[in-house]
Amino acid sequence: MKILTKSDHVVVVGAGLGGWRLAEALRRNGFEGAITLIGDEAHAPYDRPPLSKQVMVGKWDLDKTKLATPALVKKNDVTLRLAVSAIGLDAAGPAVQLDDGTSVEGSHVVIATGTRARHLPFSADDQLHYVRRIDDVARLNAALATLTPGSAVGVIGGGFIGAETATALRTRGFRPVVLEVARRPLLGVLGESVSTWLLGLARAADVELRVEQKISDVVQSSDGFAVLFEDASTLDVGAVIVGVGVITNVEWLASSGLVVDNGVVVDEHLLATERIAAIGDVARFAWTSATGTELVRIEHWEVTNGHASQLAGYWTGGEETAPIVTPYFWSDQYGQKIQLLGHPRADDDVVRVSTSDDEKKWLALYSRAGVVTGIVTLNNPRALMLSKGLLEAPTSIDQAVSKSPWSS
């Protein structure tokens, strides 16, 4: 059943990847009604993954990250309202209240407000750097331009963003020092075994990685910043970049009546109510995998793209059955490519299957109760793609190992 008609108005809050891809997909599917895209950044939708990769290394201008060029905005007939924040949602309207005193009523509202960088309560927080928005990276680049080559730069957090940023800083001739609070970076995400196998990558890329770092404060000093540790030691650096996770942008929904619990809770069609949907990083959605259905929130570029086409498909074409989405994520860090398929948990069992003698090229299978839940590869994109089928139907770990699709 076709849900949207020509007289409908889809109001999308959040002019990022998900919001823009949804607008494009609605038009591609023939929706002729109005689309308004509201965003609190001054920029039209752009892509974030290159910010910590190509842009940070200096290969790309910030301009190259643009998704919604003026020509595409015109072609897709989207009304952009930028540099304005949604501060409330009247779910009955539905209508979105904005911080400029206006409100926008639609027939349907899509929540695509994503996440923001988490800050820590350091004295110098205002002077520290984050890598989430175009403006963050422009400000960081301006600060780096004032440092002499070889300067030490503190990177707080050894997760994906911290590792990618440190790699780029090293390439640009700085001396990044990655400060990780856990025993190993990515321990809480990828678990004991895989985080151990990845531990040597930083050293091999000539990046200093310190683990179990208990930072008590970061303060400004006469020639930069001092990172202060609980054991009373200090580290002097020219700049500090913080990558310690994110917070969902949901405060504006406080009195909407929607269920917000680690993201906006939506069903298998990404609907919170009949006329309100949530997509992308902010959505906690009912996800059906080979191991069952669970509520998940996933901060992956591909998942956000998938949500946009799924919701557009449901509203314009009545695709009754939600497609099975296999989450995919990649990270380019320390000169290596890590890829992840599925949604494994850190405490799942893991076996590493060597596809070559090279320590820097492998595939690892995650399993829970004997069923494959995820695949991680290092520098092995072909093996990853050949193995995707292991997640599309319940596959026992024994079956997976005997089939070995990665080696075909």
Ligand SMILES: Cc1cc2nc3c(=O)[nH]c(=O)nc-3n(C[C@H](O)[C@H](O)[C@H](O)COP(=O)(O)OP(=O)(O)OC[C@H]3O[C@@H](n4cnc5c(N)ncnc54)[C@H](O)[C@@H]3O)c2cc1C
């Ligand atoms: C530096 C970086 C590198 C990344 N690298 C990878 C990678 O290698 N692989 C991968 O899979 N994923 C990566 N990601 C994650 C990926 O970019 C996200 O999954 C994706 O951007 C999510 O899209 P979204 O539309 O849900 O949210 P976003 O892209 O965050 O867009 C949300 C938008 O809504 C705006 N907004 C928030 N609140 C309001 C409000 N109240 N009113 C109006 N507007 C509001 C925000 O400012 C933002 O512009 C990376 C992310 C970052 C930051």
